[in-house]
Amino acid sequence: MKKNIDIQPLVDVVAKLRAPDGCPWDKVQTHESLRRYFIEETYEVVDAIDNKDMHNLREELGDVLLQVVFHSSLAEESGSFSLQDVINDVTEKMIHRHPNVFPQDNPEKEEKIYTWDELKAQEKGNIRKNVLDGISKGLPxxxxxxxxxxxxxxxxxxxxxxxxxxxxxxxxxxxxxxxxxxxxxxxxxxxxxxxxxxxxxxxxxxxxSGENALNRTNTKFRRRFSHVEACVNQSDRSWEDFSLAELDAFWEEAKVQEK
Missing domain, CATH: 1.10.287.1080 (MazG-like)
Structure with missing residues (x-):
């Protein structure tokens, strides 16, 4: 991975969009109003991964990064935290959760080998009273x-x-x-x-993963149904004029083409 990656240009763009003379839409956004877009962009990343589309993956990862920068900008405006805080926190977290890769200050000190969950539980804000605590109710x-x-x-x-x-x-x-x-x-x-x-x-x-499996099936269905639709559109007939058996034959053609 290249070092000295510069994220400042994107930070500057978001700042300009949020400025008094910036974009009317961007200026009125909140964490809550942006919620749906974060979810949508994340699923578009997953779709690019499933399709093995590296060009689109590059673009969609950029859209997710924009969301991270935008939310961080909103938080900094309110005095909550900054983008640098976000970067520092996740860096510290990954180092803490991988003591085998990042030794402590005293490498000779004998320490207990903790699991990922045990290390996670030690971190500030991760105190759980119940076993299922920490699983967001907003997850799919x-x-x-x-x-x-x-x-x-x-x-x-x-x-x-x-x-x-x-x-x-x-x-x-x-x-x-x-x-x-x-x-x-x-x-x-x-x-x-x-x-x-x-x-x-x-x-x-x-x-x-059930979510990944169903996403792949949804993608497959879209692809095959698009072939069925193309076959119908290329004919002089409407959907109602085709029997299910005829439509299923188009579906089977799509399956053969995949192979």
């Missing part, structure tokens, strides 16, 4: 489910083998079917959530 549901299960698993609330995990998935699907048979809308939604939660747990045993 699939990500939250995985993190909740991982946290619980670390204190022993987990199966010791894979077979009952598979059995739990089958059990939850059965309960969902029962709710469907009874046409119980409220219970159907609850049981649907249980099915997803059990599947996330199963994926975790195979070291698969």
């Amino acid at each position: 549901a699939l990500v939250a489910a995985q993190k909740l299960q991982e946290k619980a698993g670390k204190v022993g609330f987990d199966w010791d083998e894979l077979e009952p995990v598979w059995a739990k998935v089958s059990e939850e699907i059965g309960e969902f079917k029962e709710a469907v048979a009874k046409k119980d809308r409220e219970n159907m939604e609850k049981e649907a959530g249980d099915v997803l939660f059990s599947l996330i747990n199963l994926f975790r045993w195979y070291k698969i």
Whole structure:
């Protein structure tokens, strides 16, 4: 990695946008108003990674960096913290969490080897009263489910083998079917959530991120459906004129092209 990376030009741009003679839109933004854009930019980074699109990844990482600089600028204006504080804090954090890479001042001193979570718990602001503390309620549901299960698993609330995990998935699907048979809308939604939660747990045993897996499938669906749509648009017929079998044939063509 190159040294002496200069982030000041971006800081200056944000400062100019926020200045009295700057951009009317940028001048009125707040942490809250920018929240949705941070989320959107993060998912666009993930999409670029999934597509192995390095050109787009470069661009989207820049958009995320802009959000970091913008939020830091807002915080500095209010006297809360600065961008340099953010950089210093995360640098210190990474050094603290990797004592094997960054030895302490006294390398001869015998010290306990801490886990990542133990080191994290020692840091200011990371005091947790309960096991599940620290898992943001603002996370996407699939990500939250995985993190909740991982946290619980670390204190022993987990199966010791894979077979009952598979059995739990089958059990939850059965309960969902029962709710469907009874046409119980409220219970159907609850049981649907249980099915997803059990599947996330199963994926975790195979070291698969449910969020990443579903994102890849969404990307695949977009790509294949675009081919179906192109085939329909190239014809002299409307969507309603095609049977499902014909549309499915276009879908199969898309699958063959991927190979």
